[in-house]
Amino acid sequence: MSRPVPRTVAVAAALALLTGLATPAHADTTSQRQRDFAAAADEFGVPQNVLLGVSYLESRWDFNGGTPSTSAGYGPMHLTDVRAAGVATSHHDEGTEDPRGDDARPALHPQAGPVAPPSGLQTVDEAAQLAGTDAATLRTDAKQNIRGGAALLAKYHRDLGAQDWYGAVARYSGSAGTAAAQSFADEVFDTLRTGVARTTDDGQQVSLSPAADLPVPAHAGNPADVECPRTVACESVPAPYQELPGNDYGNHDLADRPDSQKIDHIVIHDTEGYWDNVLKMAQDPTYVSWHYTIRSADGLIAQHVPAKDVAWHAGNWYVNAKSIGIEHEGFAAKGTWYTEAMYRSSAKLVGYLSRKYGIPLDRAHIIGHDNVPGTTPATIPGMHWDPGPYWDWSHYFDLLGAPLGGFGLPGSSLVTIDPDFAKNQPAFTGCDGPGTACVPRGSEAVILHSEPSESAPLLVDIGLHPKGTASTMAVDDVGSRVATGQRYAVAGVSGDWTAIWYLGQKGWFHNPRAARVAKPAIGWVVTPKPGIASVPVFGRAYPEPAAYPAAVPVQAITPLPYTLLAGQKYSSGGTVGSEYYYATTFDVADHVVVKGKLKYVQIQFGHRIAFVKADDVRILPAF
Structure with missing residues (x-):
């Protein structure tokens, strides 16, 4: 876990870091990476604090076992090599999950076709030439990786002919757009101001002392049509709401949230594909949808669906109707890791959305796609499991300001x-x-x-x-x-x-x-009421049959194949009302939000959340 360096660090130390001359006081094995940064900074004429700051925003100084990041980056400096990282799969194309997850409409199983890695993710070759080594060494040797990154930064600085290093840092992000490159550089320079120290994934002690009064250029800001915090770079890449042949339509539903329905959850996904390909999918009216995508290399955010509307992303219609879906460029299993730039942008976006819509910052409401329940027994095996076991929830909630x-x-x-x-x-x-x-x-x-x-x-x-x-x-x-x-x-x-x-x-x-x-x-737990031997568990909180108007088909309240027995207890995520959003036609005039008298309690039942009827359980404090 990262910790801020005290502001009382000597001014001399900060000045030394700015000139790239400082070296660690103790030459032990756990400070070797710190010495590697100092040596590379000196060799290529890069301020040591700038080199440390760029590396922190890429990898938090980790080596990640030599495995590639979600955007084909290797090592502490995130040198990219798509040849070694390989071709990805495609978003929502695996398994049997219906992303919309609504029994009232035929299941969707779109196919996006093969996904090729973008040609721009290939910095390792230039870095190898500048550092006098080869690509394989830069991928597998942390010290040489740092040298390669320093060599690239120095070249970018020479090419720009700038007096300061802001422009070189922005270029290092790999961003084609000015706003995203500047946002990355801003995060790096914010890190330089605050300082940071941590132990890396392979046991290295690395620290960056704070340096005040670093210049940051003024920026134009984000477009007016995106819902994003001002401190991150966002763009609008709209998903099409379009009528299709055969009384079909795609690729999301118009709504009026939170006035029509409260937004209770934010669902974290990974794309299982690279940025350019994924954005093409989001703009395909025959495909599915989500609200935002976040780019790995620099944290750029693209908004596709307004938060008021319902995207088809989680495989459970009740959750879709009550959530915002955020995709992160990456892969749940292919030995990859998520960059710090993406974690930070995502945390800023989620923090902004949680404040705007009153969504609690806890793991009952900020959930992964892997925490979304199946809707019926038949759908459970096909539910997706991203962002996978390598998403660092603890660090993510630290960035959210809500440590776990x-x-x-x-x-x-x-x-x-x-x-x-x-x-x-x-x-x-x-x-x-x-x-x-x-x-x-x-x-x-x-x-x-x-x-x-x-x-x-x-x-x-x-x-x-x-x-x-x-x-x-x-x-x-x-x-x-x-x-x-x-x-x-x-x-x-x-x-x-x-x-x-x-x-x-x-x-x-x-x-x-x-x-x-x-x-x-500290929290609340639920347990069956006295006299109830077994409580049914559900994957959605649908209303009782009497709540449906005549024009809306009654949705079955189908229990999942599990048992919650007397004497057992489960953590409560709060009481929720029963709702069903009937939206099966392109014409929004036919859409209806059905709200029932039935109440449910969300529980952490297994790896995924679930719902039980409030009338079946007691809610007790846990200390």
């Missing part, structure tokens, strides 16, 4: 999952093909067992595995996995193991005192 974990008293009956991201490295398989071992790397996921033992089988998710077989360590199998920030009721403790209630059963995870992966929490 650590707010309860010892012995609390409720815990927040919060492992050390870098050190927590589950042995997943399938990142580069079925059954193949994934490259060990930091993860937000904690694995559950049926007994307090590493050798015990994983839990059974009867929805994902209808034949009753145990879950697996396949990277796409979320049936026995909890995620950072999620809250669960404690079901037992045995030595260094903690059990939680999960899909109607006890799930055990290793939680030793010296390396806790779950922290005590």
Whole structure:
């Protein structure tokens, strides 16, 4: 986790960093990366703090095991090489999930076709030439990677002939547009002003001292037709609301949120494709839709659908009608990592939206696509699981100003999952093909067992595995996995193991005192009312039949294939009203928001959220 450097750091140290002359005081193995930055800065004539700031906005100084980022970048300096990173899959084309998720309309299974990587993501070749080495070395050797990045920055500075380094930093972003390049440079210079220090994913201690009074040019701002904070670069790339042959239409629904329906969730996705291709999909009227896409290299945000309208992104119509969907350029499993530039832009956007629409900043309301429930038993196996186990929820919520974990008293009956991201490295398989071992790397996921033992089988998710077989360590199998920030009721403790209630059963995870992966929490839990042996669990909070007007087909309230038994407890995400947005025609005059008297409680039931009828449960405080 990053921490600010105290403002009292000596002025001399800050000046030394500005001139690129400072070196760490202790030559130990954990400060080697700091020395590598100092040496590269000196060799190529780049201010050391500028080099550190650019690298932090790209990778937070991590090496990421030599694996590529979501935009084909390698190493601390994010040198890009699409030849090595390979071709991506395409968005929403895998699995059986219907992105719209509405039984009243035929399921959508669009195909976008093959996705090729953009030709512009190839800085490693020029860096190798400037640094006197080869591309493979720059991808796999952190020290040489830093040299390559420094060489590029120095060349950009020479090419511009500028007095300061702002323009060179902006160019390093790789952005074709001025606004995005400036936004990236602004983030770098903000980091230079505040300073930062952290331990990298491979145990290196790196720090950047604060430097005040750094110049930042004035900018024109974002277009008037985008809903974005002023501190990030945004553009409008509208998704088409268009009538199609056969009484069909696409690729979203017009609405009047939040006046017509409250927006309760923000859903975090990854694109499973590269920026240029994904934006073409968003503009295809026969494809599906989401509200925003965020670019990996520089954090540029494109808005496609106004927040008032309903996009087709989450595979659950109730969630779609009550959420905003944000896609992040990247991949859930292909050994990739998300850049700091994208994390920061995303956090600023989510913070802005949460304030505008009153969405709580917690993991019950800021959810991944992998946390969206199936609508019926038949849809559960096909639900998507992005942004995947390598999305750093803890760091993301730090950027949101809403840090996770650590707010309860010892012995609390409720815990927040919060492992050390870098050190927590589950042995997943399938990142580069079925059954193949994934490259060990930091993860937000904690694995559950049926007994307090590493050798015990994983839990059974009867929805994902209808034949009753145990879950697996396949990277796409979320049936026995909890995620950072999620809250669960404690079901037992045995030595260094903690059990939680999960899909109607006890799930055990290793939680030793010296390396806790779950922290005590404060909140509310739900449990069946006295006399009720089993409570049905639902994937959507639909109204009772009597609430529907004559012209609107009644939607079935279908329970999921799980049981919430007497004595079990689950974390509450709050009480919600029952709603159904009837929108199956191009003409919005036929659209109706149905609101019922039935109340539901959102719960953290397994890896995904779920809903139970409020009349079936008690809501109790957990301390």
